[in-house]
Amino acid sequence: MTHGSGSPRTIGVEGLSRVEGEGSLRVVVHDGTVTDVALEIFEPPRYFEALLVGRHFTEAPDITARICGICPVAYQMSACSAMEAACGVVVDDRVASLRRLLYCGEWIQSHALHIYLLHAPDFLGCADAVELAERDRTAVERGLSIKRTGNLIMETVGGRAVHPVNVRVGGFYRAPDPEAVAALAEPLRRARDAALETVEWVSRFEFPDVIGDYRFVALRDPGRYPIERGRPASSDGLDLGPAEFGDLAVEEHVARSTALHARLAGRDPYLTGPMARYALNSAVLPPIAADAAAMAGLGPVCSNPFQSIVVRSVELVVACDEALALVEAYLPPDPPASEVRPRPGVGTGVTEAPRGLLLHRYEIDAEGTILAARIMPPTSQNQLTIEADLRRVVQEGLHLEDDDLQWRCEQAVRNHDPCISCAAHFLDVSVVET
16 A cells, blocks of 8 residues: 555554454545544344334243353343332342353353454464464463353353353342352362453553543442442543433434444433443442552553553452352352332342443333333443544554554454454454545
8 A cells, every 4th residue: 555645554454353243444534634434333123122112021031042152131121120120029048159150151151252352363473263273272272161151151161152041030030059059169269360361461461551531430339349230420520320321321323323322411322332431430449350450550541542441350350259259159049030010110220231221211010011122231321432543553653664553453343352244254454534
């Protein structure tokens, strides 16, 4: 690619893998200034909210789990939380602990997948995980071993690793046998050790010196790191109940995207996900994870998006350590589910999916029929912030050669592990300088 005086500069990528879904990216540079950035999502919408209307409220966890094959538990837990809120039910502590264990399994497998197979190749000059495995087989095998442990938890508690079948509104269809849960302890000890190695491994990567100005939004759960419950909070002082947050979060259609874009009413775009959770909750990390974060050089807040891989690795330690503690303290809930009787009302549920805060809101009638549904996934909340990151990265990287700037743009997208849909396979990137 050549550039004459005044000629446009174009960088395009036709086959960026290691993101989930279909979209394109366009950046326009005029007289050395980035004038336009658009993350264009053109994957066909799947209308899950419309599909839910008219269904019984007990069906929501199984239907919404199909939204994502990597984080189905997140959709199930947010759906259950919303329905239980609508019906005025609070599950007992044993059910809550079992839910947290299942959710830890999802965090473990999802974070391991992202760190080792999707993100690490960017920092090591590899096109994909296959090339990384050729260079460092031990590292990839470590990642796959961690992921298997997460899958094992989901199979043991949820009935299967993809789209678990044991989850229901009110709890579970059955409580796992204590012997089966106890058998998770040794794999989790090995996974925790491997997660600590992961933190050390990624902390040695070279990171561009890029600092973002973020409004972080995540749950807070007093005294512990938030996963399956908590109150939405922000780095600029918000502290809201789930329903209040749902009222404040405004979604809008934009011409360039089939996905909605979310803002907080009267406020700028915000970021949810590992960096936000860490920024708002680093003080309540388990000691083993806090030590790992300190070893990796992380302060109480990480604002370099390229170091999000380090933060995810620390959260991998959190999930393994939490899961091990839950396994060792496991007592089967009896009964495995609370009785949930429908009543007319609206319920909002929020949980922390691996990629960030996930909100479900449902209106049901006296018979339990769903009258309205709203689902706000992390990626729709993060899209505007991803665009802002790209603007910053391109503006600060205009001195780079085309190939290097292209690589940097791809990294900037993958830093946030966007889940455009369940099926991931390409993103077009174009940078045009006029």
